[in-house]
Amino acid sequence: MQNLKSNPSFITIGENAKMINTAQKEGLKKENVLSLAKSSKTIEAKNLCLWYKNFNALKNININIGEKQVVALIGPSGCGKSTFLRTLNRMNDTVEGCKITGEVLFEGKNIYSSSVSAPEIRAKIGMVFQKANPFPMSIYDNIAYGPRIQGIHSKQVLNELVETSLKSAALWDETKDRLKKSALGLSGGQQQRLCIARALAIKPQVLLMDEATSALDPISTGKIEELILQLKKDYTIVTVTHNMQQAARISDKTAFFLLGELIEYNDTDIIFSNPENAKTKDYITGRFG
Amino acid sequence: MPKSRKFKNALLKFFMYLSTGITFSILLLIIGYILFKGLPGLNIKMLTTQTSYIDKNIGILPNILNTLYIIFVSMLFAVPLGIGAAVYLTEYAKCKPLVKAISFAIETLMGIPSIIYGLVGMLFFTSIMGLKQGILAGGLTLTVMIIPTIVTTTKESLAAVPNSLREGSLALGSGKWHMIKTVVLPNAKNGIITGCVLAVGRITGESAALLFTAGFGLKLVGFIKALQSSSATLTVALYIYASEQGEFNIAFTIALILVAITFIINTVCYALGNKIGKKNK
Ligand SMILES: Nc1ncnc2c1ncn2[C@@H]1O[C@H](COP(=O)(O)OP(=O)(O)OP(=O)(O)O)[C@@H](O)[C@H]1O
Ligand SMILES: [Mg+2]
Numbered sequence: 001m002q003n004l005k006s007n008p009s010f011i012t013i014g015e016n017a018k019m020i021n022t023a024q025k026e027g028l029k030k031e032n033v034l035s036l037a038k039s040s041k042t043i044e045a046k047n048l049c050l051w052y053k054n055f056n057a058l059k060n061i062n063i064n065i066g067e068k069q070v071v072a073l074i075g076p077s078g079c080g081k082s083t084f085l086r087t088l089n090r091m092n093d094t095v096e097g098c099k100i101t102g103e104v105l106f107e108g109k110n111i112y113s114s115s116v117s118a119p120e121i122r123a124k125i126g127m128v129f130q131k132a133n134p135f136p137m138s139i140y141d142n143i144a145y146g147p148r149i150q151g152i153h154s155k156q157v158l159n160e161l162v163e164t165s166l167k168s169a170a171l172w173d174e175t176k177d178r179l180k181k182s183a184l185g186l187s188g189g190q191q192q193r194l195c196i197a198r199a200l201a202i203k204p205q206v207l208l209m210d211e212a213t214s215a216l217d218p219i220s221t222g223k224i225e226e227l228i229l230q231l232k233k234d235y236t237i238v239t240v241t242h243n244m245q246q247a248a249r250i251s252d253k254t255a256f257f258l259l260g261e262l263i264e265y266n267d268t269d270i271i272f273s274n275p276e277n278a279k280t281k282d283y284i285t286g287r288f289g
Numbered sequence: 290m291p292k293s294r295k296f297k298n299a300l301l302k303f304f305m306y307l308s309t310g311i312t313f314s315i316l317l318l319i320i321g322y323i324l325f326k327g328l329p330g331l332n333i334k335m336l337t338t339q340t341s342y343i344d345k346n347i348g349i350l351p352n353i354l355n356t357l358y359i360i361f362v363s364m365l366f367a368v369p370l371g372i373g374a375a376v377y378l379t380e381y382a383k384c385k386p387l388v389k390a391i392s393f394a395i396e397t398l399m400g401i402p403s404i405i406y407g408l409v410g411m412l413f414f415t416s417i418m419g420l421k422q423g424i425l426a427g428g429l430t431l432t433v434m435i436i437p438t439i440v441t442t443t444k445e446s447l448a449a450v451p452n453s454l455r456e457g458s459l460a461l462g463s464g465k466w467h468m469i470k471t472v473v474l475p476n477a478k479n480g481i482i483t484g485c486v487l488a489v490g491r492i493t494g495e496s497a498a499l500l501f502t503a504g505f506g507l508k509l510v511g512f513i514k515a516l517q518s519s520s521a522t523l524t525v526a527l528y529i530y531a532s533e534q535g536e537f538n539i540a541f542t543i544a545l546i547l548v549a550i551t552f553i554i555n556t557v558c559y560a561l562g563n564k565i566g567k568k569n570k
Binding site for chain 2: 089096119126131134136137145
């Protein structure tokens with residue numbers, strides 16, 4: 001087991017303290033205050049370990065992801081970025097032989113506790129996959145898929161949701177005349193933006209993106225990066241990327257993973273200019289990985 | 290070298306053409322012969338009456354209906370059971386060795402001669418459960434016989450649905466059943482329909498398994514009564530007329546009708562499958 005104190009990712013305390021202070025001014029009791037501080041819309045992983053059968057893919061991860069921040073996960077292939085991302089919305093539940101210990105706190109609750117259901121979590125923490133995976137149905141139905149699960153069936157509400165989601169994903173102009181056409185007729189980049197729009201339609205609080213631009217041309221990539229910066233105003237975003245420039249451009253914080261461990265987590269400026277750990281430095285300067 | 294290769298290629302091509310030609314001409318020959326022998330006997334009266342020895346009339350309306358009844362009864366049970374089992378095995382079952390064992394057993398069941406299903410069906414449905422020979426006992430026997438076909442084809446088409454679609458659905462907060470209903474099953478539809486077509490084809494062509502279970506009755510009795518009274522389907526009637534009564538012309542006419550029914554069922558189902566396919570595209 002690692003020494004927790006040496007882990008640079010414990011930076012919650014300051015933020016919580018601030019909240020406690022303001023709350024105290026409003027005359028709340030201390031216990032309530034603590035839970036209030038925790039219920040801020042951050043994601044916090046505590047002593048998170050994950051095994052695929054016997055393979056230890058994540059080793060004691062501690063990280064706190066602040067509200068409305070863009071966090072980039074970087075690291076060489078196979079180091080556990082996707083695995084970690086997928087623990088944040090319980091997508092690894094579907095993987096056979098996958099075992100998880102530790103906690104992931106969201107809104108102050110462990111998302112792995114028995115009182116929380118996976119669909120409920122996934123409705124709040126949206127995900128965009130590396131390969132665009134539009135459903136073979138119309139563009140409209142793709143976007144309306146999530147809201148319909150939540151029981152929204154009013155045509156008017158759905159119409160509005162479809163329009164705003166497509167607009168947020170910068171896809172409205174290209175698709176407004178063909179909403180009833182199959183989503184499979186879109187180009188790869190459009191499909192990926194459709195998947196982003198689809199994830200936005202459920203109004204999540206957090207958006208997880210796993211190399212969402214890796215299969216796209218520079219123009220589509222640029223559009224999606226722009227989009228991420230736009231979305232940041234309303235959403236917390238965790239994104240995996242192999243593109244260092246991209247991480248530097250879009251993220252507030254960067255986490256460097258290596259062989260299942262979180263090596264360093266800090267402000268993106270610091271990671272890219274003055275990393276604490278030598279391994280991080282080697283990686284971002286391209287000496288390995 | 291190049292010369293011998295050229296020769297080899299030509300030879301191979303020749304054999305390929307030859308085998309294709311032989312297969313195709315056999316098919317043509319059979320259909321042609323059935324048409325030649327069966328067509329003269331085909332008339333409206335035969336299709337719309339029942340056999341009566343007093344009137345010296347041979348009619349196969351009851352047998353046409355019995356075939357449809359058996360298809361209806363078997364599919365009624367086999368489709369939900371088969372698809373349900375396949376969905377359970379591919380989407381829900383956790384214990385993989387057990388799934389493998391069951392799949393192997395199911396595939397083995399597909400290869401068992403149908404007369405054995407008839408024997409077991411007779412023992413189980415008529416002797417043990419006390420059903421009378423008829424459409425119900427026959428239909429249930431065929432249900433057992435075609436479930437493996439439906440399970441296997443459904444399983445294959447479910448497995449062909451990309452996992453990324455499942456994950457996409459789950460990631461939007463959908464529950465497992467909702468995901469299966471809205472993403473997995475619609476994408477597997479064509480395969481499932483094909484499986485059902487195969488099953489209907491097997492039912493239409495089945496005779497051995499029905500001899501002991503559905504019986505030889507040639508009387509027109511109506512669906513409800515036919516469930517529990519001896520009722521011959523077209524194929525069984527063909528057997529009766531050909532082997533017991535030496536009425537080969539009738540047998541060929543029935544054969545013609547069977548070929549036509551099979552053709553119609555296939556066309557309808559493929560058209561249906563294509564339509565659904567287009568809708569998805
Ligand atoms: N379903 C699985 N079963 C077993 N092992 C897995 C599974 N998924 C991932 N792994 C293993 O876990 C480790 C981490 O994989 P992960 O996909 O998280 O890497 P990654 O950092 O996202 O890599 P990449 O940059 O190539 O996407 C790898 O060694 C991988 O082989
Ligand atoms: Mg990955």
